[in-house]
Amino acid sequence: MIPVCEPLLTEEDAALVLDCVRSGWISSAGRYLEEFEDGWAAYCGMRHGVAVSNGTAALEIATRLLDLRPGDEVVMPTFTIISCAQAVLRAGGTPVLVDSDARTWQMDVQQVADKITPRTRAIMVVHIYGHPADMDPLRELAIQHNLIIIEDAAEAHGAEYRGRKCGGLGDISTFSFYANKLITTGEGGMVLTQRDDWAERARALRNLCFQRARRFLHEDLGYNFRLTNMQAALGVSQLRRFTDIVARKRAIAAAYTERLRELPGLDLPVEEPWARSVYWVYGIVLDESTGIDAAELARRLYAHGIETRPFFLGVHEQPVFHKLGLFRGERYPVAERLARQGLYLPSGLTLTEAQIDQVCDAVRVSLTHH
Numbered sequence: 001m002i003p004v005c006e007p008l009l010t011e012e013d014a015a016l017v018l019d020c021v022r023s024g025w026i027s028s029a030g031r032y033l034e035e036f037e038d039g040w041a042a043y044c045g046m047r048h049g050v051a052v053s054n055g056t057a058a059l060e061i062a063t064r065l066l067d068l069r070p071g072d073e074v075v076m077p078t079f080t081i082i083s084c085a086q087a088v089l090r091a092g093g094t095p096v097l098v099d100s101d102a103r104t105w106q107m108d109v110q111q112v113a114d115k116i117t118p119r120t121r122a123i124m125v126v127h128i129y130g131h132p133a134d135m136d137p138l139r140e141l142a143i144q145h146n147l148i149i150i151e152d153a154a155e156a157h158g159a160e161y162r163g164r165k166c167g168g169l170g171d172i173s174t175f176s177f178y179a180n181k182l183i184t185t186g187e188g189g190m191v192l193t194q195r196d197d198w199a200e201r202a203r204a205l206r207n208l209c210f211q212r213a214r215r216f217l218h219e220d221l222g223y224n225f226r227l228t229n230m231q232a233a234l235g236v237s238q239l240r241r242f243t244d245i246v247a248r249k250r251a252i253a254a255a256y257t258e259r260l261r262e263l264p265g266l267d268l269p270v271e272e273p274w275a276r277s278v279y280w281v282y283g284i285v286l287d288e289s290t291g292i293d294a295a296e297l298a299r300r301l302y303a304h305g306i307e308t309r310p311f312f313l314g315v316h317e318q319p320v321f322h323k324l325g326l327f328r329g330e331r332y333p334v335a336e337r338l339a340r341q342g343l344y345l346p347s348g349l350t351l352t353e354a355q356i357d358q359v360c361d362a363v364r365v366s367l368t369h370h
């Protein structure tokens with residue numbers, strides 16, 4: 001079985017974790033944590049990095065920084081992971097959804113403009129599958145309407161928008177370091193910001209809002225979202241070879257595109273002239289003319305020993321939100337089509353050229369000989 005997205009761990013990764021264990025600094029303080037936070041923030045062009053236990057936790061903290069009041073709205077794409085919408089809800093706000101651009105799969109900027117109301121407080125931008133969203137018009141909207149931009153860059157480590165790193169383009173950004181992401185700490189995440197006060201508040205929220213002056217006195221409800229120094233050691237190690245990681249992801253994508261380009265009925269990932277994608281995963285969208293949907297292609301590929309994952313099912317199609325009375329009857333045709341016709345192929349760093357050949361042959365056979 002060719003796995004869909006496995007991490008590639010090295011001897012240096014193991015050596016740094018071992019060094020961390022030997023040092024005794026295995027909990028949520030230590031030099032690896034500092035190096036990882038400072039190193040990743042600097043890489044993204046942000047002043048502060050606050051490491052947390054996962055990408056979902058990073059979004060929970062990021063949305064708390066907005067100090068939302070009931071009725072406050074946050075505009076976000078429907079085509080994303082559930083973490084985005086639930087973070088806004090738990091922070092006391094209302095998620096307002098927009099559809100995706102059919103070609104880039106990124107949030108539709110025109111629809112963002114259309115959905116802004118006097119209650120809008122923020123735009124949550126999600127860079128999908130390694131390609132940046134179109135940030136300049138979004139930033140213009142934010143300036144015009146005095147909105148905060150949260151970037152969820154959990155799928156876009158190292159991706160660039162007009163030469164600037166994703167995760168360094170908004171007011172607050174969040175990352176995940178889950179096992180299938182471009183940098184992994186097993187589980188992990190980070191909140192980045194330029195603002196000193198937000199960084200301090202994020203650090204407090206991460207650690208139960210303990211206070212410096214009187215430890216067990218609390219003025220706010222926080223979380224235990226701490227990352228360990230052991231996990232950060234893995235992050236530090238991968239940050240050191242991050243250029244190679246991005247190069248390999250781009251090479252995998254180029255190899256796929258070269259082999260799949262001529263196949264009729266497939267939309268492949270695009271890279272806009274203003275973008276440098278890191279191709280977190282290699283997604284394909286089946287045209288209806290193929291006569292099959294993504295679930296059927298996934299079954300056929302699985303029979304060839306190839307693991308795939310379906311695209312996101314839009315936030316507006318989630319039963320959990322309908323039960324809460326949210327998004328009922330809302331339609332986002334592009335996201336709905338992506339959810340049914342899109343899947344991603346094996347994209348992990350362990351993938352070999354021979355496996356890419358095997359996957360592409362299986363895609364070709366699955367589409368033509370049935």
Ligand SMILES: *Cc1c(COP(=O)(O)O)cnc(C)c1O
Nearest residue numbers: 054055056081083154155176178
């Ligand atoms: C992976 C991911 C997350 C969540 O990260 P976890 O570490 O799994 O909690 C959030 N947003 C996006 C866009 C993701 O891809």
